Amino acid sequence: MKQICNTALLASTIAVLASCNGGNKTPQKTVPDVVTFTEHVAPILYNNCTVCHRPYGGAHFSLISYDDARRTAASIAYSAKTRIMPPWPADPHYTEFIGQRIMDSVDIAILEKWVKEGAPEGPKDKMPLLPQYPASLAGRPDMRIPVVPVFLKANSPDKFLLIKVPYELPADTFAALIEFVPGSGNVHHVNGDMVKYDFDKKKTTLGGVYCVTMEPTDTTKLVEAFRKLDLPNDDGSYPILQKSVVNYLPGAIGQKYPDGIGGYFLPRKGAFIFNDIHYGFTGKDDVTDTSYINIFFSKIPPNRPMQEFQLGTLGAAPVEPDMIILPNTVKPIMSRLKIAEDISVVTINPHMHLLGKSFKAYAVAPTGDTIRLISIPRWDFNWQYFYTFKKMVKIPAHSTIYAEGVYDNTKNNLNNPFSPPQIITDRNGSMKATDEMFQFIVSYLPYKPGDENISLE
């Protein structure tokens, strides 16, 4: 079982898209006459930033101490003012979600004033205590499965791996939550599926290698990689794959729903597959990442298991007009789906690649009412959250769900992977970041009266 992953390096960096995103609600707070780090700035950073900007938090630098903050003072204020940080691409004036990270404008003004006045430290005894950050944000797990340790050499660029995390249990069971816990500050994102084996079709799930280097642009090598990971059944056929059971982005919190809602059937033999686990670049020291998966069992089966449909690329409704984006154009794309029954929407996930510029989704009910789902005025490839509503959103039968995206294939798009811009298509659902996708994934339950009053928080 002891393996260590020490793969060749891959260069792949993604530029962060910068622009501006308007104001925010104005609370009763005001900017103090004299702003210092210990009295005013540290509490703001601890509330808004250090969940990620701390060791193991996912961001590559810390914002805990005065020295940390002073060194990056100007970019702290800039990133807050432009609302690049904290990362939350969805417009909170359109719809709100669990765990949203929005800074209030007075806090932003305080950061700016602090920088303008030379970033003074202030009285040391006013320094607030750093909040406690438990390893699991969801509590004490019932089972912990280690991910194969990954060795990251000092001063390395970004790295993408395909990782298998197998398990075997004494019997089939149920899980309320499957949570990824990063073992270093270098884990950038994880999208994990579950392979569910029929008990008698696979002698053991523990064979094969646990880790293969794989750029997300390299889907042609997938079948070969699956073989190396020993994923197929013993007879060569493929087991069932359940998509997106464990996802992670820095600062994301595993979502445990109320009893009986959501959850997973966990067969006694299975494996989690991280499709393109992304490690950010390393600093001056070697890092051995020892991440793990936490499982929270559930005594009851998921009697309202989460269901899913998808608009757009490879989905239940096509992309309109077509995913052919000519160079030097800005192109709107949409997809629409009429639903047959009442549903309660729980979580949504908009998905585009590097040319994405904005995204919006809503439903229009038979009465003509518009039901807002999400608006992302400034698409950010790096922050593709699974957005969970605070309370389920009912969409009545015979409503049409609309998803609308805009793609910018000009040189003004700083994320454009090609210079000069080239013709870009979806190539039949290729997941290459340099091809495009347009997807809107909706996780829902068949509606039951009262759903809209159940708090999911």
Ligand code: HEC
């Ligand atoms: C949800 C996690 C998260 C939160 C919360 C967060 N950051 Fe970040 N931040 C990151 C990550 C991850 C990066 C690195 C981005 C990358 O490598 O592409 C980053 C990068 C940055 C950068 C560098 C930007 C650049 O262009 O490279 C600054 C400055 C920054 N953050 C400041 C802040 C401040 C100030 C706050 C709080 C107001 C904050 N961040 C909150 C995760 C977070």
